Amino acid sequence: MTDDERLPQPATADIDLVTVLHALGDPVRMRLLLSYADGAEHSCDPRSLGLDHLHKSTVSHHMRVLREAGVTTTRVAGRNRFVSLRRTDLDARFPGLLDALLASAGASAGAGAGAAVPVPA
Amino acid sequence: MTDDERLPQPATADIDLVTVLHALGDPVRMRLLLSYADGAEHSCDPRSLGLDHLHKSTVSHHMRVLREAGVTTTRVAGRNRFVSLRRTDLDARFPGLLDALLASAGASAGAGAGAAVPVPA
Numbered sequence: 519m520t521d522d523e524r525l526p527q528p529a530t531a532d533i534d535l536v537t538v539l540h541a542l543g544d545p546v547r548m549r550l551l552l553s554y555a556d557g558a559e560h561s562c563d564p565r566s567l568g569l570d571h572l573h574k575s576t577v578s579h580h581m582r583v584l585r586e587a588g589v590t591t592t593r594v595a596g597r598n599r600f601v602s603l604r605r606t607d608l609d610a611r612f613p614g615l616l617d618a619l620l621a622s623a624g625a626s627a628g629a630g631a632g633a634a635v636p637v638p639a
Numbered sequence: 640m641t642d643d644e645r646l647p648q649p650a651t652a653d654i655d656l657v658t659v660l661h662a663l664g665d666p667v668r669m670r671l672l673l674s675y676a677d678g679a680e681h682s683c684d685p686r687s688l689g690l691d692h693l694h695k696s697t698v699s700h701h702m703r704v705l706r707e708a709g710v711t712t713t714r715v716a717g718r719n720r721f722v723s724l725r726r727t728d729l730d731a732r733f734p735g736l737l738d739a740l741l742a743s744a745g746a747s748a749g750a751g752a753g754a755a756v757p758v759p760a
């Protein structure tokens with residue numbers, strides 16, 4: 519049995535605010551954040567994330583942006599990859615920010631982030 | 640004497656979280672936010688904003704992105720324009736978010752937003 523590995527990600531101290539905001543300033547990535555907010559690990563299957571209208575490579579791109587910004591971590595276990603939110607790291611780096619963002623996303627739902635994800639009719 | 644006018648801006652209820660994060664996910668615009676955080680009105684002169692290394696049209700573009708996202712308001716008085724932060728509107732729309740962002744920008748200074756603005760040697 520081999521140890522699980524992590525895909526490359528910035529150290530907590532290197533997480534940059536502007537880079538995080540840029541990562542979250544996209545409706546698909548905001549939707550991913552809301553999926554990851556439960557703290558659980560998620561597979562990379564677009565269907566399980568409610569993004570089955572997007573190409574898998576598009577979803578992978580968005581996941582990479584989040585990981586490289588320091589928002590998420592990706593655990594590699596064999597051929598599977600599991601993504602989760604770096605809540606502890608983000609709370610340590612930017613106290614209060616993640617909670618404010620998640621609360622704001624809730625306030626914005628309907629007219630905002632939730633409705634902004636393009637879904638084919 | 641004519642009344643002052645405002646350049647077009649979204650109503651408070653129409654300020655969208657993802658659009659705000661996209662607006663602030665840029666080092667120049669984050670620097671503008673920090674300048675506007677004092678609550679005062681600011682002229683559009685790049686020099687007064689510490690952005691004299693950027694072309695005036697570039698600074699104008701960034702100001703427009705902030706205004707159209709609902710982050711700032713621009714008052715037109717004759718030939719002069721004055722920009723200020725929509726703190727009350729942002730606090731009403733997304734309680735706690737602006738304070739968390741400004742505190743995070745402070746935490747990120749040095750390695751983050753502050754140092755990320757390109758300045759010629």
